[in-house]
Amino acid sequence: MNKFILLALFIFGMCQAADAETFKADEFMLDNGLRVVVVENHKAPLVKQMLWYQVGAVDEFRGRGGSAHLLEHILFRGTKKVSGKEFNRIMEQNGAVSNAFTGYNVTAYHQFADVSRLEVLMALEADRMQNLKISEDDFEAERKIVFQERKQVVENNPASPFGERLRQMLWGTSPYGQPITGLPEDIMALKFDETLDFYHKYYAPNNAILVLSGDIDSATARKLTEKYYGKLEKRPVEREQPEVQTEHFEQTLKMQLPKITAPKISITYLLPDHQNLVGSIYDYMVLAEFLGDGETSELYRELVLKRKTALGVSASYNYISRANTTFGISMTPDASVEFSPEKSVEDLQAALKKGMNNLTAERLEQIKRKMLADLVFTNDNPETAAYWIGYMLSLGFSLDEVQNYADRINNVTLEGVKNAFAAVEKASKVVGILLPSDEQDGGQNEE
Amino acid sequence: MKNKGWKLSILILLILLAVWAWNKYYAKIDSEAILAHSVLKDKKFTSKVQEIKADNLSAYFLEEHSNPIISVSFLFRNAGSAYEPEEKMGLIAILENMLTNGTEKYDAISFKDISEEYGIHIGFSASDDNFSGSLQMPSEYKDKAVELFTQVLYSPRFEAKYMDLTKAQLQHIIKRGKEKISVVLGNAFAETIFGDHPYGRPYIGTLETVEAVSAEDLREFMHDYFTSSNIIIGIAGDLTADEAQDLIKQMFGGLASEFNAKPLEKVELHTSGAQHNVPQTFAQAMTHFVTVGTTRKSEDFYPLYLANYIFGGSGLNSRISQVVREENGLTYGIYTTLSLKDAVQTLGGGYSATAENFGKARELLLSEWQKMADKGVTAQELQQAKQALISSHNLRFASIGGISDMLLAMQEYDLGLDFLDKRNDYIRDVTLQQVNAAARKYFKNVPDFVNVGVQETSEKEKD
Numbered sequence: 001m002n003k004f005i006l007l008a009l010f011i012f013g014m015c016q017a018a019d020a021e022t023f024k025a026d027e028f029m030l031d032n033g034l035r036v037v038v039v040e041n042h043k044a045p046l047v048k049q050m051l052w053y054q055v056g057a058v059d060e061f062r063g064r065g066g067s068a069h070l071l072e073h074i075l076f077r078g079t080k081k082v083s084g085k086e087f088n089r090i091m092e093q094n095g096a097v098s099n100a101f102t103g104y105n106v107t108a109y110h111q112f113a114d115v116s117r118l119e120v121l122m123a124l125e126a127d128r129m130q131n132l133k134i135s136e137d138d139f140e141a142e143r144k145i146v147f148q149e150r151k152q153v154v155e156n157n158p159a160s161p162f163g164e165r166l167r168q169m170l171w172g173t174s175p176y177g178q179p180i181t182g183l184p185e186d187i188m189a190l191k192f193d194e195t196l197d198f199y200h201k202y203y204a205p206n207n208a209i210l211v212l213s214g215d216i217d218s219a220t221a222r223k224l225t226e227k228y229y230g231k232l233e234k235r236p237v238e239r240e241q242p243e244v245q246t247e248h249f250e251q252t253l254k255m256q257l258p259k260i261t262a263p264k265i266s267i268t269y270l271l272p273d274h275q276n277l278v279g280s281i282y283d284y285m286v287l288a289e290f291l292g293d294g295e296t297s298e299l300y301r302e303l304v305l306k307r308k309t310a311l312g313v314s315a316s317y318n319y320i321s322r323a324n325t326t327f328g329i330s331m332t333p334d335a336s337v338e339f340s341p342e343k344s345v346e347d348l349q350a351a352l353k354k355g356m357n358n359l360t361a362e363r364l365e366q367i368k369r370k371m372l373a374d375l376v377f378t379n380d381n382p383e384t385a386a387y388w389i390g391y392m393l394s395l396g397f398s399l400d401e402v403q404n405y406a407d408r409i410n411n412v413t414l415e416g417v418k419n420a421f422a423a424v425e426k427a428s429k430v431v432g433i434l435l436p437s438d439e440q441d442g443g444q445n446e447e
Numbered sequence: 448m449k450n451k452g453w454k455l456s457i458l459i460l461l462i463l464l465a466v467w468a469w470n471k472y473y474a475k476i477d478s479e480a481i482l483a484h485s486v487l488k489d490k491k492f493t494s495k496v497q498e499i500k501a502d503n504l505s506a507y508f509l510e511e512h513s514n515p516i517i518s519v520s521f522l523f524r525n526a527g528s529a530y531e532p533e534e535k536m537g538l539i540a541i542l543e544n545m546l547t548n549g550t551e552k553y554d555a556i557s558f559k560d561i562s563e564e565y566g567i568h569i570g571f572s573a574s575d576d577n578f579s580g581s582l583q584m585p586s587e588y589k590d591k592a593v594e595l596f597t598q599v600l601y602s603p604r605f606e607a608k609y610m611d612l613t614k615a616q617l618q619h620i621i622k623r624g625k626e627k628i629s630v631v632l633g634n635a636f637a638e639t640i641f642g643d644h645p646y647g648r649p650y651i652g653t654l655e656t657v658e659a660v661s662a663e664d665l666r667e668f669m670h671d672y673f674t675s676s677n678i679i680i681g682i683a684g685d686l687t688a689d690e691a692q693d694l695i696k697q698m699f700g701g702l703a704s705e706f707n708a709k710p711l712e713k714v715e716l717h718t719s720g721a722q723h724n725v726p727q728t729f730a731q732a733m734t735h736f737v738t739v740g741t742t743r744k745s746e747d748f749y750p751l752y753l754a755n756y757i758f759g760g761s762g763l764n765s766r767i768s769q770v771v772r773e774e775n776g777l778t779y780g781i782y783t784t785l786s787l788k789d790a791v792q793t794l795g796g797g798y799s800a801t802a803e804n805f806g807k808a809r810e811l812l813l814s815e816w817q818k819m820a821d822k823g824v825t826a827q828e829l830q831q832a833k834q835a836l837i838s839s840h841n842l843r844f845a846s847i848g849g850i851s852d853m854l855l856a857m858q859e860y861d862l863g864l865d866f867l868d869k870r871n872d873y874i875r876d877v878t879l880q881q882v883n884a885a886a887r888k889y890f891k892n893v894p895d896f897v898n899v900g901v902q903e904t905s906e907k908e909k910d
Contacts, residue, residue: 043513044844045490076763081476085773088763090478093831095839114841116489120478127476144776148731152779152799155730158626220486261622296559304612311616334615366564373566376585379514381846 021403022375023385026218030225032234033206037389037399038221039213041382047214048386049121050110051129052394054209055202057104058175058242058322063189066182067198069102070146070190074199075109076100077138079131084138087124094120104176105322106394112383115215122228129203129232132196139192147188150181158259162434166253170268170430172245176323205229207237209393213386244323245270245428254341254433265344266330266432269424274319274395281319282408283420284327288317290367290417291355292329298355299348303331309347310334320391327424341433356421364414371409492844496854498864499688501696503704506680507854507864508691511847515586517684519698520851522579522859524679525708525789526672529575529645536652537621538660538668539578541613543571545665548609550595551602555609558595567592569599575646576711576789578672579855582698583848586685593697600673601701605662618654628729628799628899635725636735636897644714646790675699676706681854684847714791720813720893724901732805732900736812737795738892740785743860749877750885751794752785756832757824758815758890759783759796766819767796771811777804781812787860794889802902813893820890823883837871 024040060067078084091098096113109128111121154160164179171177181187210229212221274281292299292315303310312332319325329352333344378384392402401408497508531538547562547569549555562569568583569592584592624630634649641647651657678699682691718738741747752760759767759782771781783796800808824832843853857866 041513043511044492045841046845080473085769089831090476092761092764092835093838094478094482095835095837095842097839097842112842112845114489114838115487116485117482117838118487119481119485123476123478123481131472141773141776145772145779148777148800148804149779151731151801156628156733156799158729215490216487224486259626261625262619294559294563296556296563301556305608308612311612311619332619336615366560370560370563373564373585376514376516376566377583380516380848383845 020406022378022405023389023403025385025389025399025403026221027399028218028222030205030230032230032232033204034225034229034232035209035393036221036225036229037209037211037393038216038218039211039382039385039389040215040217041213041379041385042215043380043382045115045215046112046382047115047118047121047212047216048110048112048383049118049125050108050211050213050386050390051125052209052211052390053107053109053203054105054207054237054239054394055198056102056106057178057180059202059239060175060178060182060198061194063186064182064191064194065178065186066146066150066180067190067195068107069180069182070142070187071195071198072100072102072107072109073142073146074134074139074195075128075132077132077134077142079127080133081127081131082124084134087128090120090124096121102180103320104180105320106390108390110386118212118216119224119228122224126228126232129205129208129229132199132203136192139195143187143190146181147184150179150184150187154179154181158257159264159434162253162255162257162432165255166266166268166430166432169251169253170245170270170326171324174243174245174323176242176244176321202237202239204235204237205232206234207239209390211386211390211393213389214382242323244273247428249428250431251429252431252433254435256435256437258437260434260436262436263333263335263339263341263344264330264432264434265333265341265348266328267345267348267429268329268432269327269427269429271325271327271423271427273321273323274325274397277325278423279416279420280408280412281317281325282412283416284317284319284325284424286364286367286371286409286412287417287420287424288315288327289371290359290363291315291352298358299329299331299351302351302354303347307347307351308334309337309344313348320395322395327427341435345431345433352421356418359414359417361414364412364417368409368412372406375406492841496857496864496867497688499682499692499695501692502700503675504678504680504695504699506682506691506695507858508681508688509683509850509854510687510691511683511850512685514847515685516847517584517586517589517592517682517686517694518847518851519582519694520579520681520848520855521581521699522577522679522855523673524577524677524859525710526578526677527573527576528648529711529790530672530708531652531668532664533645533648533656535656535660535664536648537614537617537657538652538664539573540617540651541610541657541660542578542665542668543573544613544616545605545609545662546571546599546603548613549604549606550598551604552598553595554604555606558598561591562595565591567595569596574788577859581848581851589686589690589694593694596698597701600698603665603669605665607662610662614657614660617651617657621649621651621654621657624650628731628733631725631727632733632735632897632899635723635899636737639723639897640716640737640895641714641791644790645711646714646788670703672706672708673702674706675702675704677708678702679855679858681851681858683850683854711790716791716793718892718895721895723895723897725897725899727899729900731799731801732898733797733799734805734809734896734898734901735795735797736894736896737793738894739889740787740792740794741889742792743787743862747885747888749873750881751889753829753832753836753874753877753882754819754824754886754889755783755785755794756836757828758819758886760785761832761835767812767815770815771798771808775807775811777808777811781808795894802900805898805901809896816890816893819886823886824879826879829877829879829882833874833877836874840871 781798
């Protein structure tokens, strides 16, 4: 009997070992609360350093949209110890590709460089966590730059008013309904003092996650993080849970815009946050893959190849959120055949139902194989691990969740995916219809 | 006595406190000292580039076993979109797509299903000059990958229903190009600067020329342009040199060798500061500017490369970015770059800015441009640029696909098998005199501008 148990344990142990973890990774925490993850990748003498502050656009005050983003820019403008010019110069001298980004949930600062330069990167990154020192002139110059950034990245796309309006309808009064860049009038209203207050409120070691990925081992990482980040002072950070829509709604946004040349249809569903979902995020990831990822997906086969009413269609599940998650489908109708937007939306919904009827155990296994086939590539460029882990940990997932990704996908059941689809069907949603404007602009000014 | 000692210790304590506080709060970060004491020392990426040969084929190869994946990059020279018949522009874009839309053995769906299930990635793209492709795979599925790839290269199906769909999709992209300022500008720039030369053609083609392409055209193009005489190959990853040799034989051994395409006619580029405006309104205006550059093998290349790096090629630290963005906040980004096409080499750049900032940004840019021609760069700037380029050397080894692409570039520009060992010396050996001679020679030419979204009715086009 005992022997049998031992044998069973042994076999169980073997199975565990066979399901390898996603990365060679380790995690520890400094006394000041800075959470550190180290991912080893020894192909080349390189390292990616990413510092993820647990603050983003959802934490801004009303009417001060764009604060988190403007602050991100300002962190390149210098500290008590290093001027902004020097900061960028030192990064460059050390061959580092240095940048940052602001999301709804996080603000991340990152560099990719030769591993021999890591200590310099750490010294600079740790310094700007608490020593920021900028002038009002720097602030004004950076305000102008983010204003130009919004024009270039958002407004130069003629579909951007549609996208921003749709987001607002979907999220209502939640801060997720506002653009990360802030509206132009918000950007102009940002104040020097308030922006610095935002910095002092949220930039602390205990409100950040550091990911180091590359040619470094855990022991060295412990020593170096302790040396450079260990002295930073812990401070109490309170972060509010962002407000969310709770009432059920179904709305349609139909918009005609100048310069738009072809119609576009979308349906976006608002689902609970990842802790309150029916099922797990993996059920929805598999569902999105099955319905609308690539040219073998159900929707593509039905609408593009068989019925020939669309030129493209895709589905995606976005779980990068501390509040609701969203499931989205978008379609490019073939406007050269007989086209009516309402009919297009009906076709799309019918294709969803029809597609679900084709979900068999066999197809499910195929989808899983596809999702896991590329996992081996995630260990190629060390940057991939840094992004993935940073996002997941920032959303409150554990490192195990990333490490056991293959298991999580393999454990998805037919019933789980069907339940996920039922939840999507019942969810609040916004149907989006973007159309060309009636007036032909013919390439001339249309003010 | 006692009293004095007490005072002294207080004084020493105060001094220590002041030093500690100053260090903690204000002492400069000395990056050189940190580097000198760093526990992580300089390391070389040690894998060597080898040349492998098989029959009439050869490839650059880099063996790298840390992750079980393989990447093959290849490129057919003189087979890019500038070589399409003018009345069939879009042929290559259609070909890129159709190659993976079904083969003799597999219909399009089964082909894609199998590729995705094994993690095998086959993709194609083209520049004006070259047609390129890549094959990436987990090393355990090498044989499967080769099987799929040879189906693609030697037995594509070009089924009518997928031809029709691909054309409709490309025509949609062409129409939607009008929504995108970068496409509007790209097309206007090509047409204005290169005129009737094939480089002057629009992105993808026109609705009519795409419609005109047949499956027969695709087969003919492959027959004429996919040959062992104009192919270059780079392989990196988890395989041995012997296996790499087998791999190129299996993948490319079936290509014919006869290649007759004539290289493109050279472009004669002369610029004089002309402003070409495309009268369209966007939220922000955008420009590309351009003047003459130099070839990759010319003596001027590294000096000009460094001059450009300092002027506009080094991101936020570049001279123009400092002046136009950091100091004046006129744009989110401004840059310059060297472009190396077969028939023309240019020094050019671009920026976006709202209409009211646009002219001011150009004024600052041109004044910096003139300064570059007159005074060149300083010894310190050059020293810093060299250091930056040398210390970022290893970034090129980040991904296996990046490595196989680099192996291609080394062959495309004839840089030699030992390029990676010598590259830092090529940078180090450039003198201040050489950089400033190049700055004088190339920055004395004022670039021509092509602008979209600028409301400058008073400013007429200059010839």
